[in-house]
Amino acid sequence: MILTLLVVASTIFTVLLLLLPSLRNASDKRCSVQVVVLGDLGRSPRMQYHAWSIATHGGHVQLIGYRETNPLPELLSHPNVVIVPLSRAPNWLQTSNKVLFLLFGPLKVLVQAWTLWQALSYSTPACKWMLVQNPPSIPTLLLVSMVAFFRRTRLVVDWHNFGYSILALKLGEGHPLVRMSKLYETALSRVAYANFTVTDAMAKVLKSDYGITAPVLTLHDRPADLYQPLTxxxxxxxxxxxxxxxxxxxxxxxxxxxxxxxxxxxxxxxxxxxxxxxxxxxxxxxxxxxxxxxxxxxxxxxxxxxxxxxxxxxxxxxxxxxxxxxxxxxxxxxxxxxxxxxxxxxxxxxxxxxxxxxxxxxxxxxxxxxxxxxxxxxxxxxxxxxxxxxxxxxxxxxxxxxxxxxxxxxxxxxxxxxxxxxxxxxxxxxxxxxxxxxxxxxxxxxxx
The missing domain is CATH 3.40.50.2000 (Glycogen Phosphorylase B;)
Structure with missing residues (x-):
């Protein structure tokens, strides 16, 4: 039921944004970026590298996500980086059982939605840009799209994979929730100001299958300077x-x-x-x-x-x-x-x-x-x-x-x-x- 409402809401919201393009222009704020990860910051190297690059070029970064594993030391000490921790969903909502997942999954989504909404709408000042990791797409894409719209922030989605394909690993490709998840992800993919992908192949899928007309830019992963051949x-x-x-x-x-x-x-x-x-x-x-x-x-x-x-x-x-x-x-x-x-x-x-x-x-x-x-x-x-x-x-x-x-x-x-x-x-x-x-x-x- 919750996923159905999310799909409907995301479709309506997408149509609204497309009908009101003038409202999507970011206001004149300092060069600042919210880097959003609905996951463990310490285990999200690519998003940390984004934050580090922005900060070292003089931009101001709010790095938002779960603080389970420490991020890179350089980020912890950088004056241009502020880490905003999210509250984790209760452990009892985590399960590998397929039946319990269908029961606990919606509850977990509600908890995640509330904590992310609080962090983006009340705990942090508005930024010129918002860079969000996908997946997870539920509830992330809908919430960041709404916040970016009302705060006049330019939303950039960094596509690491597709959320529905990961859900299919747990439920099977033909499961109704997987099909609905794909509809939800497809609808909200067209809201972003721009998109990054980790491969050229993914960029082609977003353009051909998802129908994205905003810029889709391939940004291949490369190692940080921490990783070097040793003597x-x-x-x-x-x-x-x-x-x-x-x-x-x-x-x-x-x-x-x-x-x-x-x-x-x-x-x-x-x-x-x-x-x-x-x-x-x-x-x-x-x-x-x-x-x-x-x-x-x-x-x-x-x-x-x-x-x-x-x-x-x-x-x-x-x-x-x-x-x-x-x-x-x-x-x-x-x-x-x-x-x-x-x-x-x-x-x-x-x-x-x-x-x-x-x-x-x-x-x-x-x-x-x-x-x-x-x-x-x-x-x-x-x-x-x-x-x-x-x-x-x-x-x-x-x-x-x-x-x-x-x-x-x-x-x-x-x-x-x-x-x-x-x-x-x-x-x-x-x-x-x-x-x-x-x-x-x-x-x-x-x-x-």
Missing amino acids: DMQRLSFLQRYPPVTAHFNALVDGKARLLVSSTSWTPDEDFGILLDALCSYSASATSSHPQLPELIVVITGKGPQKQRYLDKIKELHATDALEMVPIYTDWLSFEDYALLLGSADLGVSLHTSSSGVDLPMKVVDMFGAGLPVAGWSKFRAWPELVTENVNGKGFGSSEELADILRELFDPASKKLGQLKHGARHESQRRWSSEWDPVAGKLFGIVT
């Missing part, structure tokens, strides 16, 4: 003090072991069973037909709803010696240590499957920033926009394909891993500022 001394220094791998330090230095890293939010759009199956296959090969293969030290970083499920599975596999040559550790690191971990690793793995087919995982961008080659799930349309096959990474579409990649790259007689590292280091030269300045900086009027 040998920096790598050794980190490995020597990083607890999960200190016991393997000598083996890593001597080349008898290799370090593999994967980061995840432990959500349904990343099937970690693929990685576990591949690691079991690699371990079996290393103990039988391919004895030359080194031990793999695997570190998996991140937080999320499915973490315990996979931790139980990993414990079970270790108990049966299925991972004899592959010890696995999980961790949650600070931004600084995560960057050092990526720079110290031999290979990164991405299991992001893309619910829409046109979004890309930010984690791969960070890996490239640290000069780390990537093996990633590649069976979606936008993959070639991020990874150049056999130059800076390799794609796979099954656990056995990933196992073959691991055996090929970590074979001491193979030169392929060195070639991919060279390509990843070359890719690391492409930085966020060079992408952001001519696109977002120009739109906001703070870069000439």
Whole structure:
């Protein structure tokens, strides 16, 4: 019922805005931007990079979102950045059960709508611009559209993915709520003053399928300066003090072991069973037909709803010696240590499957920033926009394909891993500022 009302309201509101275009012009306010994330600020790197770029160019930023994980230290200390925390919905409204989700979901939306409305309408002064992350689209798009309209603020939507496609992961593509969510998202997508997308493929979908006539600008993700290739001394220094791998330090230095890293939010759009199956296959090969293969030290970083499920599975596999040559550790690191971990690793793995087919995982961008080659799930349309096959990474579409990649790259007689590292280091030269300045900086009027 709530979603139905949101769809109707968003349609009426869209028509109203289109009929009254003169009211959409922003009033003369100082160069200020509200950066809105209906999610954890600390786990929204792209929106933090937006805020940092605006602030360093002299703009004033209100960074609005949940304060569960600390944002970048540079944002916490910057005089041009004010962080406005949102109150989180009660934990009992969080559920992975499909039936309970249909019951609790509307209540959670109401709580989110109220806290976001309070923050945007009463707790913060009006800004010239509002930059909002999508998804989540419900209730975000409707609320920010209303606030931007009444406050005469120019709304820019930063499209990371499509909200309805993520909802489909939980309910199925044919579910009525998924279809209604798509109608809601489509209607409100036409309200924004401008749009950013993470891929060219997504920009094409917004123009062709969503019918957006406002500017749609591709702004590819690029790493922040925090992520850099490490010198040998920096790598050794980190490995020597990083607890999960200190016991393997000598083996890593001597080349008898290799370090593999994967980061995840432990959500349904990343099937970690693929990685576990591949690691079991690699371990079996290393103990039988391919004895030359080194031990793999695997570190998996991140937080999320499915973490315990996979931790139980990993414990079970270790108990049966299925991972004899592959010890696995999980961790949650600070931004600084995560960057050092990526720079110290031999290979990164991405299991992001893309619910829409046109979004890309930010984690791969960070890996490239640290000069780390990537093996990633590649069976979606936008993959070639991020990874150049056999130059800076390799794609796979099954656990056995990933196992073959691991055996090929970590074979001491193979030169392929060195070639991919060279390509990843070359890719690391492409930085966020060079992408952001001519696109977002120009739109906001703070870069000439």
